[in-house]
Amino acid sequence: xxxxxxxxxxxxxxxxxxxxxxxxxxxxxxxxxxxxxxxxxxxxxxxxxxxxxxxxxxxxxxxxxxxxxxxxxxxxxxxxxxxxxxxxxxxxxxxxxxxxxxxxxxxxxxxxxxxxxxxxxxxxxxxxxxxxxxxxxxxxxxxxxxxxxxxxxxxxxxxxxxxxxxxxxxxxxxxxxxxxxxxxxxxxxxxxxxxxxxxxxxxxxxxxxxxxxxxxxxxxxxxxxxxxxxxxxxxxxxxxxxxxxxxxxx
Numbered sequence: 327x328x329x330x331x332x333x334x335x336x337x338x339x340x341x342x343x344x345x346x347x348x349x350x351x352x353x354x355x356x357x358x359x360x361x362x363x364x365x366x367x368x369x370x371x372x373x374x375x376x377x378x379x380x381x382x383x384x385x386x387x388x389x390x391x392x393x394x395x396x397x398x399x400x401x402x403x404x405x406x407x408x409x410x411x412x413x414x415x416x417x418x419x420x421x422x423x424x425x426x427x428x429x430x431x432x433x434x435x436x437x438x439x440x441x442x443x444x445x446x447x448x449x450x451x452x453x454x455x456x457x458x459x460x461x462x463x464x465x466x467x468x469x470x471x472x473x474x475x476x477x478x479x480x481x482x483x484x485x486x487x488x489x490x491x492x493x494x495x496x497x498x499x500x501x502x503x504x505x506x507x508x509x510x511x512x513x514x515x516x517x518x519x520x521x522x523x524x525x526x527x528x529x530x531x532x533x534x535x536x537x538x539x540x541x542x543x544x545x546x547x548x549x550x551x552x553x554x555x556x557x558x559x560x561x562x563x564x565x566x567x568x569x570x571x572x573x574x575x576x
Contacts, residue, residue: 329457329496330367331360333557333569339548344494345519346487347542348463352503356535356559356567357524359392361459361498363567365405366393372456373405376448378414378441378465381426382407385461393566408448413441414469441469442482449486454493462500463514476510484517491519519543524559535559 328341336342342364351357365373375385385407411425445466452458460466463483470479483499490497503525506514515521521540526533537557539549558571 329364329371332363332367332567335549335552335554335572336542336545339545342496342545343519343543344496345491345543346483346497346499346517347520347522348499348501348515348518349522349524350501350503351524352526355524355526356537356561357500357522358388358461359561359567360522360524360537360559361500362389362392364496364498365457365459366566368457369404372453373458374452374456375405375407375459375461376445377407377409377411377461378445378469379411380461381409381411392561410441410444410448413444414465417472440473441466442473442479446482449489452493452495454495456493456495458490458495458497460497460499462502464500464502464505467506467510480510480513480517483514487517487519515541 328337328343330337330341349357349361377385385405386402389402389405415425449458467479470482474482486497489495501511501514503523518541520542522542523538523540525536525538527536528534535558537559538555539546542549553574554572556573557569558573560568560570562568
């Protein structure tokens, strides 16, 4: 089963496969936009965003800044957002009223579990053949440090990958570049079905957004045959996520 991306050279060979794909991104370099673009391109699949630090309104605000009004409305009608911000900020210094809640709510009386437990419960309920965005693995790792050991966190991600493959789910794990310690990040990325890097690069004195495909299950041999090293992208106010340039090895 393949998932359409809107990138011709990927879709020509069947699109992305089920499993866990990490999107490593320098802030603002287009990784989030790519993940939401895949949701738009796969109209008939269930769509879910699991967010650690945002609420539904904030996610929809992001989507509204990427796509045309038509795609924006369609996506908002299809997408299910589950926010774990109550759990994420539970023991933080952030006042509850900043999250739009009273300082003391019924949630305080019956709260059970922690961020990681709630995340697992939510993910366990994801339907087959869905597309899921985890926003973000960086935040999940930060929250997990107060609850579980690093090895258990890595085991959790390996388990998510296994479940995703078994249920034909495509998972995008958003990961901010150079935040998690390199040795831990490498252990995380080693158990993946895809690694896509989005970063800023200067060419001719101008900063642009570029995509590097570092690992894609079943697709890398085709990309290597096409001699594609990276793609330049832009976010167009009408067309949304657009590939503007391919760079090939001559």
